[in-house]
Amino acid sequence: MRYAQGGGLTAERRRFRERIRYEAGERFGRGERTAVIAKDLRVSERSVERWRRAWREGGTAALASAGPPKLPKLSDGQFAELEKELALGPAVHGWEDQRWTLARIRALIAWKFSLDCSSAAVWRLLHRHGWSWQCPARRALERDEQAVGLWKKDVWPQAE
Structure with missing residues (x-):
């Protein structure tokens, strides 16, 4: 399942789902049937069966949230430093043009x-912090169509 923010549930949503599992755990203790619990909590029977198995093996504690699936590699402070470096532009870091690519940002993080x-x-790190990919809305006014045509004819076939 994919989530709106690009990976995992929000902390609020994790707590909400944890409360549903705890409620199911209380109902397991009362001996209620899986189908009834699933219908009342509006979840699949398969999920309730999985929770029941965990509850049998580890009690109510086994129904607790395990937290986010993967913690970000960069702390918020480090990401703030990264943003400052990105604001300086790729040319400052040795690239000829002014485009940040994932490979370049990856190299910057490594360095x-x-x-x-x-x-x-x-990509997930950038997306989590509100960054998105950018694409020019129109062609540059300075674009030289003749030079582009020559490049496509002469250089591009050699690159393949």
């Missing part, structure tokens, strides 16, 4: 914080 993470992890 600045000595952390190795995947491009997907970089």
